[in-house]
Amino acid sequence: MQFHLNGFRPGDPDIHAAAPGAHDRTNGLPRTVDVLIAGCGPAGLCLAAQLAGVPSIRTMIVEPKMGPMEKGQADGINVRSMEMFQAFGFAEKVKRESVWINEATFWTPGGDGGITRVGRVQDVPEGISEMPHVLLNQARVHDMFLDVMKNAPTRLVPDYGLKVADLTIDPDASEYPVTVTLEHTAPGNEGQTETVRANYVVGCDGARSNVRRAIGGALHGDAAHHAWGVIDMLAVTDFPDWRMKAFVRSQAEGTLMVLPREGGHLVRLYVELDRLGEDERVADRGMDENTIIDKAQRIFAPYRLDVKETVWWSIYEVGHRLTDKFDDVPHDQITTRAPRVMLAGDACHTHSPKAGQGMNVSMGDTFNLGWKLISVLTGRSEASLLHSYSSERLAAAKGLVDFDHKWSRVVGEKTETEETAGLPKVAREFVNNLPFTCGLTVEYAPSALTSADARQDLATGFDIGMRFHSAPVIRLADAKPMHLGHCVEADARWRLFAFAGAADTGAEGGAIAALCRYLDSDPASPILRHTPKGADLDSVIDTRAVFQQGFRELAFEAMPALLRPATGIYALTDYEKVFCADHSGDQDIFAMRGINRQTGCLVVMRPDQHVAHILPLDDFAGLSAFFAGILRSAN
Numbered sequence: 001m002q003f004h005l006n007g008f009r010p011g012d013p014d015i016h017a018a019a020p021g022a023h024d025r026t027n028g029l030p031r032t033v034d035v036l037i038a039g040c041g042p043a044g045l046c047l048a049a050q051l052a053g054v055p056s057i058r059t060m061i062v063e064p065k066m067g068p069m070e071k072g073q074a075d076g077i078n079v080r081s082m083e084m085f086q087a088f089g090f091a092e093k094v095k096r097e098s099v100w101i102n103e104a105t106f107w108t109p110g111g112d113g114g115i116t117r118v119g120r121v122q123d124v125p126e127g128i129s130e131m132p133h134v135l136l137n138q139a140r141v142h143d144m145f146l147d148v149m150k151n152a153p154t155r156l157v158p159d160y161g162l163k164v165a166d167l168t169i170d171p172d173a174s175e176y177p178v179t180v181t182l183e184h185t186a187p188g189n190e191g192q193t194e195t196v197r198a199n200y201v202v203g204c205d206g207a208r209s210n211v212r213r214a215i216g217g218a219l220h221g222d223a224a225h226h227a228w229g230v231i232d233m234l235a236v237t238d239f240p241d242w243r244m245k246a247f248v249r250s251q252a253e254g255t256l257m258v259l260p261r262e263g264g265h266l267v268r269l270y271v272e273l274d275r276l277g278e279d280e281r282v283a284d285r286g287m288d289e290n291t292i293i294d295k296a297q298r299i300f301a302p303y304r305l306d307v308k309e310t311v312w313w314s315i316y317e318v319g320h321r322l323t324d325k326f327d328d329v330p331h332d333q334i335t336t337r338a339p340r341v342m343l344a345g346d347a348c349h350t351h352s353p354k355a356g357q358g359m360n361v362s363m364g365d366t367f368n369l370g371w372k373l374i375s376v377l378t379g380r381s382e383a384s385l386l387h388s389y390s391s392e393r394l395a396a397a398k399g400l401v402d403f404d405h406k407w408s409r410v411v412g413e414k415t416e417t418e419e420t421a422g423l424p425k426v427a428r429e430f431v432n433n434l435p436f437t438c439g440l441t442v443e444y445a446p447s448a449l450t451s452a453d454a455r456q457d458l459a460t461g462f463d464i465g466m467r468f469h470s471a472p473v474i475r476l477a478d479a480k481p482m483h484l485g486h487c488v489e490a491d492a493r494w495r496l497f498a499f500a501g502a503a504d505t506g507a508e509g510g511a512i513a514a515l516c517r518y519l520d521s522d523p524a525s526p527i528l529r530h531t532p533k534g535a536d537l538d539s540v541i542d543t544r545a546v547f548q549q550g551f552r553e554l555a556f557e558a559m560p561a562l563l564r565p566a567t568g569i570y571a572l573t574d575y576e577k578v579f580c581a582d583h584s585g586d587q588d589i590f591a592m593r594g595i596n597r598q599t600g601c602l603v604v605m606r607p608d609q610h611v612a613h614i615l616p617l618d619d620f621a622g623l624s625a626f627f628a629g630i631l632r633s634a635n
Contacts, residue, residue: 043345080439460594
C-alpha cells in the first residue's frame, strides 16, 4: 500500500483522513442517499466497503439486527475470495486467523460395521492460485469489512435496528427515484417507519428479501426434502481426522462432513438427518442440537465423540432456488431504462452449504456490482452499464445452483452407485470439481466489458472473461518480490498490464515506450479521454509494465514518464508501476501465463479483477475503441 502521498501522516495508514460530510447521525437519518443497501451480510458489507472509499457517494446500509454478527452461518472462504480480500487489504489477516484446508479425507463403511478411511486428496491443486482455501467464522469476515468501512474517508457504519419494509420506484424521476420505507426493529421502536429516498437500492436482505418482493421478484426451484444439521462445537474425540476436512459415510446412519475451524480446537459438523415429507418442514420435527449430536455419534462409531460445548447450531432443509432477474427492469424495458434496484446474495440465489459457496458467491455478486455503481455515480459511465450486473451474475448464480444440486446428491448418496477401484465417488467428484469450489470457473461472456476480439493467443494463461491469474514478479524500483495481482486494490480502477517483448527495455524505439507515449500524449488515448481534468493520470486507468529482464538489467530512471508518474499535491514519483520477471523459480510469469515472449502483449483487467481484453502492444485504436464503449468522455 502507498501512503504519505499528500504529506506525512503518522499512525495507522489503513485509517484514511475523514472526508467532509462523513457519516453522521446526530440529526437523524438522511432524507436522501445515493445508495441504500439492505442487509449487513457478506454481500451487503462487500458492497459497502467499496462505496465507503468514495467521498462523493452517500451510502447507507441498514440491518434489522441490533449489532454485528458474532457466530454461526458460513465459514468457507475459497481462493477466489482470498484474492478479492487481497484487494481490500485484509487477506494476510485472514490467513493468520483462519484454519487452512490443505487436504480432504474420505471415509466409508468398514468391514467391521464401523468406518474406514479410503482416500485423501489435496484440497487446492498446485498452481491454481497463490492463495489458500481457509475456514473462518463469517462474523470475522464481517468485522474486516466493517473495519474497511469505518476507516474509509466516509467513515461508513451500519444503521442497525432498521429493515427495508417496502419501496416504490418512479422511473420518470431523474434524482432519487426510489422511495424506501424503513421499519424500526429496536425494542421500544418496533414497527415505527421512516422514509428515505435513494438513487439506487441493493437488496442483500436474504432469502425472504423484502426488496425482492417489492420489485415483484421470486425464487424459483425445488427443495430436496432432506434435513441437515450444522453445529460448531468443542469436543474430545479419537476420530483421527478431526483437524482435516473429512467426508464420512456410515453403513446405515448416513453422512456427515467435518470442517476444522480457526483456533485449533473448534470444529464444525454438517450432519445428514431425516428425509422430510412432501409438505413437511424442518420445524415440524422438533429437532434440536441433541438430534445433531446423537446422529453424529452414531455415524462416527466406533470412534468416540464427547461434546464439551455447543457454540452454535442450526437445522436446515436443502433448497436450490434462483430468481429470474437481479434487478427491477422488466425484460421488455431494458433498452429504455436502467436499473434502480438490484439484488445480491441469498436474495437471488439459495442452495445448500455443503460446497462452501454461499458467502463466496454472495461477495462475488457485489464485487461485480460495486465498481459499476461507482463508475455510474461518479460520471465515468452511463447508467446502462448496470444492466451488465444482472446478465453476468445471473449466469454465475445459475452455475452455482446447478452444481450444488448435483453435489448435494453425491454427498448424500448411501452407497457407491458404480463399481470402481480406488477413490469413492464422492472423492472423485470432489477432485473433478475443485476449480469450481475454488471459485475459479466464473467466466463472463463477451460484451462491452469483455471483448469478443481479444487475442487470446498472445497470453494463453490469462483466460478472457475469467479472473486475472496472478504470478510472481520483482518490482524494479526496490527489488521487492511480490505477486503482480497484489498491486490491485478494490478501488474501481481499470488496469493495463503491458508485458514487454524480449528485447524491450523501456527505451525509446521499443513497443513499451511507444505505448506509453500514446497513452500519455495522444488525444485519442483512453487515459486522456476518460480521466477528469486535474485528476492523476492513473485515477481511472492504471498502467503497469512487466519486463522479461532481471531487475539488475534495467534502469528505473530510463522508463517512460507514464510509468514514473508524478502524483499528489507534491507531484511525488510513483515508484511502483514497473516490474521484472522473477527468475528465481523454474518458470517466470511469461512462461507461466503463456505470454508471447517475442511480441509481448497488453492485458486489460476489469476493476473486479477479470480479464477484459488482450491486445498487441501497438493496437492503439483497438484499445481506445474498447474503453469508448464503457467510459464516458471526461473532457
